Amino acid sequence: MNKFTKLGLFTLLLATVIFSSCKKDYESIESTDDAAIQAYLKKNNLNFEKDPTKGYYYKINTQGTGSKVENQDSVYYTYTFKTLSGQVLQQTSDLMILGTYLGYTDQFRINSQTVNYIFAPVREVLTKLNRGGNATLIMPSHLAFGKNGISALNIGSNENILVDLVMYTQSKRHEIDELEINKFIANNNLTLTKDPSRARYSIITPGTGTDAINVNSTIVVNYTLRTLDGVQVQSVTDGSYSSVLGDLIKGWQLIIPGKLTAGGKMRLIIPSDLAYGASPLDYDIEIVSVTN
Secondary structure: OOHHHHHHHHHHHHHHHHHHHHHHHHHHHHHHHHHHHHHHHHHOOOOOEEOOOOOOEEEEEEOOOOOEOOOOOEEEEEEEEEEOOOOEEEEOEOOEOEEEEHHHOOEEOOOOOOOOEEOHHHHHHHHOOEOOOEEEEEEOHHHOOOOOOEHHHOEOOOOOEEEEEEEOOOOOHHHHHHHHHHHHHHHOOOOOEEOOOOOEEEEEEOOOOOOOOOOOOEEEEEEEEEEOOOOEEEEEEEEEEEEEHHHOOHHHHHHOOOOOOOOOEEEEEEOHHHOOOOOOEEEEEEEEEEEO
16 A cells, blocks of 8 residues: 555544544534433423424414414514523513514524524424414524523523514514504503504693694704613704604604694604604604794
8 A cells, every 4th residue: 555545544534533523522412402401391391392303392382373474474573582591581572573574583683792693493483383373492502502602691501592482463564563552552551542544642732832833844843762662762852953844754744733833742652654664663742843
């Protein structure tokens, strides 16, 4: 056997040893994950199904009564990511319900992390539901954050992750708007008038000005803008904001004329299609002055 042949054989044997070692490490992680998940299920007296090919566990809590969904269908859903010890890593609010195509529901950014994580089991479990269904998923670490975890979020090495998933029956943005707005009003015990445009408002004081406001009026306003989960987005309180009403969002154009004059104040909740399209918005509005 010449030197070239010996060298080639040695390289092949070395590569085989390295590959076998890597494969054993990977398989041992899978085994460790599976043992930990089974211990968790046994301890909590839970019955989950195991995906036969990828190894994640899931339980359909409610199948749902709506239609089945395909990857190209829009879905609205919420999720909660937790460790098996119960530490909540990230969760969405039912006042800010996520909407996307089913095919994109495997893509996540966890809190302030800049990494885009792909969790295929989330999409696959949602695919098993009808609209209105909910499920619980347990992702083994090798399908979640792996051996490195995320130290900034206190996610340890080889941490198995539990995900609660809810898919809503609604399939249209305006339907979700109604759900979110109604829940927000109920949660905060608000009394608001519903306009035919689906905006809700409450007039605190109509104002004492004599100039009626129309879409061509220039108005100086103070306002505070919040999302329905209470996050303040913008606030102007010094009378420095001025605009022609017709240049502002549709919800303001429809509700303010005929209801407020200079000095007037209102609370206004606008569905997404009358705002910026993403979600309903909650405004406190004060008309400082009006020029026609």
